[in-house]
Structures are given as C-alpha cells and as structure tokens.
Amino acid sequence: MIGYLLFAVTFGLLLLGIHRKAIARIQRRPGPPVWQEILHMLKFSFKSTWIPATASDTLFVGVVLVAIGIWSAALFVLLAGGSILIIFGIYMLHKIVEHGFGLSSGSPYGKFGGVRSVISAASEIPLFVSVAVVALYTQSLDISSIIQYQNVHGPLLFIVPLAAVAMYLVILSKMPFGPFSIVESKELVSGYKTEHFGVWRAGLQVSNGLKTYVLLFLFITVFMGGIPLWWTLAGMVVLTLSLSFVCALSPMLSPFDSVTVQMVITGIMVVYAAVLGVFA
Amino acid sequence: MTKKKDILRALGLLTGAIMLVGLILQQGGILPLAGYEAVLVVCFPIFVICVFLWWMAREHGEDIPFIGY
Amino acid sequence: MGMDNPGGIPYFILEFGDELVYFSPYTVSLFILALVFTLFAVIAKPERQVDIVFGGDAFYAKETSLAELKFRRFMAIACGFASMGAMVTGDLFNFTLFISLVGICNVGIVAAVKNRHVQNAAYQYGIVALSATVPLFGAAALIAATTGTLSMVELWSNASLAVPLVVKALLVLGVMGEGMAPFYAAKAEMFRAPGAPYVIMCSLSSLLIFLRVIEVVLVI
C-alpha cells in the first residue's frame, strides 16, 4: 500500500510534467523535461523553509498535512472500490485546502487565490450531476458495482457521453493552465500557493501528484470500466494529453466569467439528468 | 535549532516505524486492510513533511514581511 | 425511498430516543474533517493580513484584537460543533436545525470584523440565511407529513415511503440558502476578512453541509 502510494505520487507528478511538456510543444516552446514536477518536489524539499511572520502558523502547516491526508484517503477508497460519493466529498474538500493555503499566510496574493477559490465553488456541481446520471444507470454508487455494471453493459462512456463530458470539465478545472484555473493564475503570482515555499510546497506537490492520479484514475474507472492497470495508466496519459490540448489552446477566463460558464454547464447537466431520469 | 531538527527526525522515524509495523501486521493478517489504510492516512502526511524538514537545508531566522520598494 | 446506503453501510448507530445518529464511512470522513478543522480553530492563532497602501511605500499588517479574537473563535467552534452534528445526525428535523445553526454561526464569525465591506456582505448573507429557513423547515415538515417519519434510517430501509421530488428540491434550496454553495458571491466578500482559521470554518461548514445534503437526498 505504501508502495502504491509512492507510485501514485510519482506517476501523478509525471502526468503533470507531461501536461506541461505537451502544452509547451503545442505552443512551440521547448518546455521543461517531463520529470520536471518530480524534480520540483525533490528540489523544494531540500530548500530552506520557515513560517512567514504574518502567517497563522498551525493552519499554515496543518493544511499541508490535510492536503496529503485527504488525497491518500481518496486513493484508498478508489482502490477498495468504495463509494464514489466519498471520493467526490474529498474532491469538494480540496476547496478547503485551497482556502487554507490561500488565507493562512496573510499575503494579499494568497488571499485573492483563496477568495477566487470560494467564488468558483459552483464548478463542483457538474460533478454531482454526472454522479447522479451514473447512479441512474448503475443503481449504486459503489465503484465496484459500477465496474460490474460496465462488465455487463459495456463502458459508460458510450452510454452517457454527456456525463463523461461534465466530469472531464471538472477535471479540466483542476488542471493547471486551463481555462478555469483562476485560483492559480499568473496575475496572482501563484494564487493560493504563493506563500507556501520550500518544504510546504514540496508537500503540496505530493498532494498534487496524488490528486492528479486519483482524478484521472477515477475517470477511467467510472467511464471505461475495470481495465488492467497498464491500460489504465496508458489511458491516463492519453487523457492528460487531451487535457493539455484544451489547456494550451484556450485562454484563461476572467474569474466571474469562469464561474458563469461553469454554472451554465451545470444547468445543461441538470436538464440532461432530469430528462434521463424521466425517460430512463 | 538542532533540537527542533531532532524532534522532527524522531517524529519522522516514529511515523515511518508505525507505517512499517502496520504493514507487517497487515501482511500477517492481524490488522484489517481498512485499519492499515487509516494508519497510512494519518501517518503518511506527517512522515513526508517531517522527512522533508529533516533533510532540508540550513535554517535562517524568520522572514521580514514585505518592506516596500 | 432511495438507493441503499450511498455513503456505505453504517459502522454503528447511536440511539437518542427517536433520533438516530449514524456513522457510515461517508459521514465519518466528513465528521473527522469537521473535527480536524475545529481543532485548528481552537489552537491556531489568526494570521495578520498584510495590506499595501496604494500610492506609497507603506504597508501594514492587520492585527486582530483579543476581544474580537475570542468572540470569533467561540463562533468558529460553535460552527464546528454544529457541522459535526449535521454530519452524523440521522434525523431530518435535527439535520435542518443543525444547518440553521451553521448558517447563523457563519454570520457570527465575520460579524465581529471591523470592515464595512465585510459586514455588508455578512448582512446580505444573514438575510438569505434567515429566509432560507422557510424552505428548509418547510421541507422537513412536508417530509414528516408525507411519510409520517423523520428518521433517515427508516426512510431508506422502508421502500414504501417515498418523498416527493419537489420536497427534496425545497430541502436542497434551503441548505443552499444556509450554506450558499452556488451563489457564493457574498461568501467570497466575507472571505476578505482577516483571521484565517475562523473564516475557513465558514467555508468548510457550508461545503460539508452541502455534501451531506446530497447524501440525504439520495438516501430518502
């Protein structure tokens, strides 16, 4: 288990590195090597670290621990085939991590990252609609029974494509450099993580790796079914590359427009779920 | 300052040891998988941060908040 | 009538008369998170928010006075307890009560801040929280009237008890009013207040009750 945890961190960071590299190549830049994010994690962990004088110290440190803890829990729930609702609960609570990172330091940049993170809370709703649509078909929220359903009926990707799109957008909003990633946009330096440097940033990298791994793995599992691990990993790379194309070719929306777009998507998804619920 | 580092190292080693013991107990069938996972969720973050802080470069004093231009 | 245990099978059920408190994997994980952040609110010192004076070199860090700190910490802890209660309760009326407690604590956490902008936002949010009690308690009353029970355990184990869809929608809207999950603008303004561990409780509690109400709606 601990081995798998470390593997997930490394592979997730590798995916983020691939993401950066692909974006750079699409934009005709050389870009960093694909293992850059892993190097980042190691480099930050060697750097000199302290707690800023203006920070709320317990929260400043504690939120890093919470970030790693919740995503390792999410990984275990995913592997055990537990309830998809728990994973999405954890996904929502990642917002709290962003708030905690942003607000605990006292820096105005971090603060604005946190405030933007609060504004964009609406972006999580499409997620629940896609969960509801999946639940309509499988009659269960356990990942193990979702996999069983797909063994019988084929991948859910072809049964409920719009739900897959909704979840794709949700993952997109969590990828760096995307159209919805207003919480870490460059006019705020690094957004909510501006003030977490050195070891704290290394811890954040660990949780980012886990987060990427869990979210992409979840997408593959829920919409493609239980395929062998190697195929899943390959699928995750393909998914990352497609996300990179979207991120590289679309501009970042202004904060409130990003929220509005996400709310419109939510509205469409609610209508879709209602139609499916009536006719299915 | 070395004292702080000793505490961190001790904490890192302690959580590492707890995770190791958990692994052995789980392999031996004494601890259920869920229990082992709960141990990991609690210990892994502390372990990671403590190990990082332990091998981090030398320390300075606290920072000076933004002092203008 | 919903699907069986979307939050997992309860580990154990605590019995308070007709009110059951149940600990399923889902409610336990949310409960633990509320507990962890309440502990942060207890032990963490508030941060000093740094502000730059535009047009000059000056900067200053906002200090939170002791009286204000004490009051806000009290509110944050009350909010933490209320959200913990809302996470594990298995009774619908109790759930709505805890949620309105969360709503009023959220106002309390930022009401003490000496900043007109923040207080305006808190006031707007307070009015929404106030009016949200109508759909909230209305939904609980309608559930009691249509099914004859308020116990979630009863509602999910007894397939003949069906809660009308419109009542579920009322419940969700009431919780949204208390927690403001989608219309977050007022909450974001409230977030400009200094005092991170306490302000975080606002957002944590509203996310938690939103997560819980989704489980509740799926269950009943």
Added chain:
Amino acid sequence: MIIQRISRIISNYEMIMPIFAGAVTLLFVVAIFSLPLPYYEEQLYPKTYDPTSPLNPYDRGGPPFIQIDIKEQYPENSPMAGYVTSYLTPFSWYMANTTLYLGTTIVAHPGGILDEILYNTRGLDTVVEPTILFIAFAIASYLYRKG
C-alpha cells in the same frame, strides 16, 4: 457577451437576495401545483386532542406514569418516552390539578421547558433549538456592545 452580462449580475452580492428569493418563489409555486401531496395517515404523534384535558394541547394521552398513547419510531430506544406529565414540577403539578390552563403556560415556566426537554423522543432537537437562539443573542449582544 451574454456571459459577461450574467457574470456582472451574479458577482454583485446585493443581488443574491433577489436571486434566492426568486428561486424560492419558483419552487413554492411548483410545490403548490404539485399539491395534493400524499399524506401519511399513521403519524408519529397522535393527531387527536382532548379539549377537556388541563394539559391540552401538550397532553400526549393517558394519566402520568401509568399509560402512554404515542406511536414511536423506535420504542425500544426510549422506554420512558411519552411520559411527559411525569416530569412536571410540583408547581405545575398543582396547577394541572387545580386549573384547566396549564396547557397555555407550559413553556412559560421552568417545569414546562423541562418537560419538553425530558420528553426524550425529540430531546436533541430541543437542545439545538435554544442553541440557535443563544448564538443569535450572542451575536446581537456583541454587535450592540461594540457599538
């Protein structure tokens, strides 16, 4: 663009109350049109009142300590449930025995409130309700004293 126009409206926090009120109104209209909703006859608490009882409308039926007339969800959890009138303070007990008006005063004196709290089928609710009030008082008094 339409998106920018919508964002401008929802980004103003003073617009939240109208938006929310509109949503609530809409939903209540839908609720009214979906009437009559099914009504579950066999309710948790009895729906018949005895107007001659001095404890009316709080009388849950039967003489104290002897007999209860209440349908419970989980009778095994609270064997004493429904014995409301067994918790009357001496004063309330005297009032109930001599006048017909205790029912109108039951929450206005300590014995009355205690009755409701110890009426333990919904005990936790009665604790949370005053807590909401106390929190509201705390906020109001703090703001008042701060000036």
